[in-house]
Amino acid sequence: MRVLGVDPGLTRCGVGVVEGVPGRACTLVEYTVVRSDPDADLAHRLLNLDVALTEMVARHRPDAVAVERVFSQHNVRTVMGTAQASAVAILAGARAGLPVQTYTPSEVKAAVTGSGSADKAQVTAMVTRLLKLDAPPRPADAADALALAICHVWRGGTRSRLAAAAAAVTGGRGGRL
């Protein structure tokens, strides 16, 4: 299966695409970082991210999208932008009819390093080794996005439940007054 992972952020959003099957080595398809100017208009920044992610989804046709779950215990000012970027990422997958799964940072770290409390350097080192890359993916946002994608491939068993949820979306419309 091919998975597109997203480490959401407004200023830097990591995106990584890998291919593989549970329990086997994954291969790198592409990684990138979508950037936007912190001083730019918010609508501009969200649209910029939406265009870039929608294009990645259309070009790579992944089987699923994995997005890091945003927590509120982080810096409160940053977290608002991260939450908005994660919404754009989740929508990019959902609009393409793909199952979208969120993972906590600990789940991702545990999946690729064996420890839920691994630091960024360990995650980057393991991603580099697991994908047999010549050099570590830079910046760290890209490595995190690849780790998310690997995590989802290896936990591929959750797939059918998600596909069912995605299929249910077509029926759900908002109520009207």
Added chain:
Amino acid sequence: MRVLGVDPGLTRCGVGVVEGVPGRACTLVEYTVVRSDPDADLAHRLLNLDVALTEMVARHRPDAVAVERVFSQHNVRTVMGTAQASAVAILAGARAGLPVQTYTPSEVKAAVTGSGSADKAQVTAMVTRLLKLDAPPRPADAADALALAICHVWRGGTRSRLAAAAAAVTGGRGGRL
């Protein structure tokens, strides 16, 4: 000018469309509340909201979209969903090429009631009177969305700056590694 106002929320998202010119009475075009099940999958909820807002924008062809600005001082758990819903609303306007403006709750309250610290009942009462409605819009999320739209009409002077920002969007794409 016709403005679509959005009071963002994942469980209940108020949407209100009004028409008017600065300094004159506005008229109601439509209001609605988009709801989603708090127990549903997040991707499902965001997509549901995206579909509903995109449809409203396409049907009413507003000149601008006004969205309530999300603050971090609210309940931290709720604020994540509100931030994500606001991203969906901002994107729905930006994808249609419309200028999108955010307003703080105080700005909206001040615009429709004359006081930045007015309570929800006062906002609802003023919206009902300003739009010459037979009954108050229910629930309060719908009244807040209409207040946002009225606020934007009356502050129409900010329009040209926004239109310029929206036009600039077409040139801005994310950087690539």
